[in-house]
Amino acid sequence: DAKTTQPPSMDCAEGRAANLPCNHSTISGNEYVYWYRQIHSQGPQYIIHGLKNNETNEMASLIITEDRKSSTLILPHATLRDTAVYYCIVRNNYGQNFVFGPGTRLSVLP
Amino acid sequence: EAGVVQSPRYKIIEKKQPVAFWCNPISGHNTLYWYRQNLGQGPELLIRYENEEAVDDSQLPKDRFSAERLKGVDSTLKIQPAELGDSAVYLCASTLAGGAYNEQFFGPGTRLTVL
Numbered sequence: 351d352a353k354t355t356q357p358p359s360m361d362c363a364e365g366r367a368a369n370l371p372c373n374h375s376t377i378s379g380n381e382y383v384y385w386y387r388q389i390h391s392q393g394p395q396y397i398i399h400g401l402k403n404n405e406t407n408e409m410a411s412l413i414i415t416e417d418r419k420s421s422t423l424i425l426p427h428a429t430l431r432d433t434a435v436y437y438c439i440v441r442n443n444y445g446q447n448f449v450f451g452p453g454t455r456l457s458v459l460p
Numbered sequence: 461e462a463g464v465v466q467s468p469r470y471k472i473i474e475k476k477q478p479v480a481f482w483c484n485p486i487s488g489h490n491t492l493y494w495y496r497q498n499l500g501q502g503p504e505l506l507i508r509y510e511n512e513e514a515v516d517d518s519q520l521p522k523d524r525f526s527a528e529r530l531k532g533v534d535s536t537l538k539i540q541p542a543e544l545g546d547s548a549v550y551l552c553a554s555t556l557a558g559g560a561y562n563e564q565f566f567g568p569g570t571r572l573t574v575l
Contacts, residue, residue, distance in 0.1 A: 393566025447508065452501055
């Protein structure tokens with residue numbers, strides 16, 4: 351079973367920030383938080399991952415709470431091409447498999 | 461650089477027929493995964509290979525599913541015989557190494573419809 355809980359769907363206006371929440375209250379000290387997204391008819395695509403500190407790359411920012419029980423993926427300026435299913439996954443770096451839940455379906459609206 | 465290649469992209473068969481899917485991972489990636497994705501769900505791992513060795517096949521329904529990666533490069537997933545419930549998208553992914561973190565790269569998948 352997935353160790354994360356995400357809302358099933360969200361809407362966001364084009365050009366605005368999209369904030370996607372994820373709860374992982376049972377996360378272990380050696381587990382990272384990963385985000386992938388899946389655009390329609392494509393395989394999932396890696397976005398970002400982090401352990402404790404906030405992370406930023408060219409695609410998104412990841413904000414992890416101090417207790418690490420939840421996190422937020424931020425797409426700073428959502429475009430129509432960001433419409434996808436976003437998966438939040440917790441996993442250690444010692445060979446543990448990725449376990450995908452149903453994710454959050456983000457719809458970016460014009 | 462070519463990504464993960466899968467074929468065919470679509471397959472329609474009648475129940476009880478056999479079917480096979482092929483995956484060519486990114487060059488140099490020694491870890492290969494097969495996932496099944498049902499409609500509205502996230503991908504579920506079927507099997508993971510490290511080179512030619514299947515290191516995790518605990519979720520593979522072995523009565524009808526089989527997989528091989530003979531030379532540690534490309535891989536084939538087979539279903540025989542197919543059942544109606546096998547209709548899904550079958551995804552292949554690869555990474556440089558399965559232990560330490562390396563980004564998983566996914567192929568576009570094969571959409572199987574069993575009639």
